[in-house]
Amino acid sequence: MSEQTASTSEDPLGASNRRDFFKLVGAGAGAAAAATVASPLLPASAFAADSPKFKLGEPRPAFILDPDVLYMNIGTTGSTPKHILKSFDDDDREVARNPLETFGGVTPMRQAIAPGFGAQLEEFVISYNTTDGMNKILAGVELNAGDEIITTNHEHPGGNGPMNLLLRRRGVKIVVLPLPVGNDQRATDYVDLFRAAITNKTKAFVFSAPTFLTGTMLPYKRLAKLAQSKGIMTIVDGAHATGMFALDFNATGIDFWGCSGHKWQCGPGGTGVLYIRNRVDRNNPLPLFNFWPTNTNNTLLTGPRTNENAATYGIGTALQSIGNPNYPMLKAFAETCQFWDRIGRRTIEKHDLTLSLYLKGKIAEVWGVEHLYSPKDDPELLSALTSFSPFHKNSLVLQLGDAATAETNQSTEFVTRMREEYGIVIRNTAVPVIGSPAPHHPMRISTHLFHSARDVDRLVRSMKDLAMKMGVA
Structure with a gap:
């Protein structure tokens, strides 16, 4: 797609x-x-x-x-x-020559590549890898003692780490579903598996699509619809999705994606994509859970992003703002994404x-x-x-x-x-x-x-x- x-x-x-x-x-x-x-x-x-x-x-x-x-x-x-490696090197040298060079800042880069992922500017962050994105997401959502996350036994440490932190610090319960392997499985099996685990305490699904262990592409749209029917948020580790699949983040109906920029997208190391749904529409008619930008240097923010303040909050910009970034690296990533768009x-x-x-x-x-x-x-x-x-x-x-x-x-x-x-x-x-x-x-x-x-x-x-x-x- x-x-x-x-x-x-x-x-x-x-x-x-x-x-x-x-x-x-x-x-x-x-x-x-x-x-x-x-x-x-x-x-x-x-x-x-x-x-x-x-x-x-x-x-x-x-x-x-x-x-x-x-x-x-x-x-x-x-x-x-190859051609991006050359511009990356040229840009590094330009920053060394003129340390104030920003190449126009990160916002134009986000604007240029967000549409290729089916995202609006304030839904799109160039992160530093999947783990960075997953940590920002799980640290920012409102989950407290007694709340439950349904996840799987095929998750990467980049997702398991911040979930374990929620378990240890906040008392969030982590429900781990054992996944099948091999060819004898169907997409509906995953919907049934997640549905059977839902309780009145379930607040989030956290799963990989595809998984890094077997490459199984979990049926994220079906799981998003199931979650929406129960008022549950969805968080996807998409480390292997960006650059392999033609993702339209909004059309997936998923609330959050944490993705890699250096794997299938072939950007420089230390790049990734973080998507946070910032709109309510037919793909996901539910209000997003309140979300805190826990890793930002934007001191003007006094509370979480809510659906009431979504239009003016600037959540993507807040998450992007963490200090002086590596502009040549982010620019090289943006150029790689544009190369994919052209192909x-x-x-x-x-x-x-x-x-x-x-x-x-x-x-x-x-x-x-x-x-x-x-x-x-x-x-x-x-x-x-x-x-x-x-x-x-x-x-x-x-x-x-x-x-x-x-x-x-x-x-x-x-x-x-x-x-x-x-x-x-x-x-x-x-x-x-x-x-x-x-x-x-x-x-x-x-x-x-x-x-x-x-x-x-x-x-x-x-x-x-x-x-x-x-x-x-």
Whole structure:
């Protein structure tokens, strides 16, 4: 969904594209059909005169990624485009020459890129990473002793940390839902899971979309509607959403998003996006809970942002104002977002997800669908992160002790050897699995705008070869 034509459907691609997307990759015929796709089947982008020509699936000349390394760990950090690196360096030098240089301040930067995310100026903050955004959100909402947050066991420390602070300092109750893994799940399962946990004390849903452990894209619109029906606020860790999905924040119906700028958005390190809903409309008709800008140097603010003072409060500007910022860094991030807008966020989303589904189909063909920790068949749960184990099925009951240590070591060895012997960078994660006392350690693979089907084929061939060397048939 683009910022201009955001869908109101419940899936990441929008209702008008859901059938076409699965037809595109042959998913309707199962894993074997998906594995026959020869390319992402997406056209090249049109380009602005002041940025390099860029064709999806071809990293050069827009990126300076090492041509001898196939980098597929964008879920940890991305690669800033070449032309933006140059302007970033030039701007750093200009600030060193003239320390008073502000490049017009941060407000014009926010104004330039907020519409690309479906946000108004006072809903949009350039933060310093997802953790920064999540801390600002959870510190600012009014939650007190006895109030309940419903969250999941697949959350990142960037969200768990501030939630734990609310537990320890204010007595807020944290209800943790165990999430499924693998392909045998549907979007409605998550709605049922959250609905069953709601009590008259529930004040917030806090969840990741997608999760960093398996790449499952939780059905945020469905969960937003459920929350709205119960008067509950929604807070989303979207570290892996910005730059991968064509998000229209307002259309999601979510109250708060804390997102990364350096992962899939490929901005400089130390950048992120914080969204705070500052309007009441058909996408979310509820008044927003009172919100305090707990990290600001704006001394004129005497109380929280409420719906009565929302138009004049300037909540986005208040949260942006924390002292003298790194103007070149924020400017480079804004320029990266504008580069994405010119390529087309909808185009990038379709490319990323098509490649991801192609990869999942290849994995299912070689190892079996039971080795996937990420869902494949429900497009609403699909993201460009793919999690799987070449060594065991996702249903493995792994006991604590020597077996768990051996599984961890095997997974770590696989990641290391993929890098050292095949020149391919992936990572592993520690995934809690229902019924397993010890977490599993599947591989996690990112497919992004500079990857192609040829890259996926090389990856799968290499992983199959290494698995055989390690004694896995």
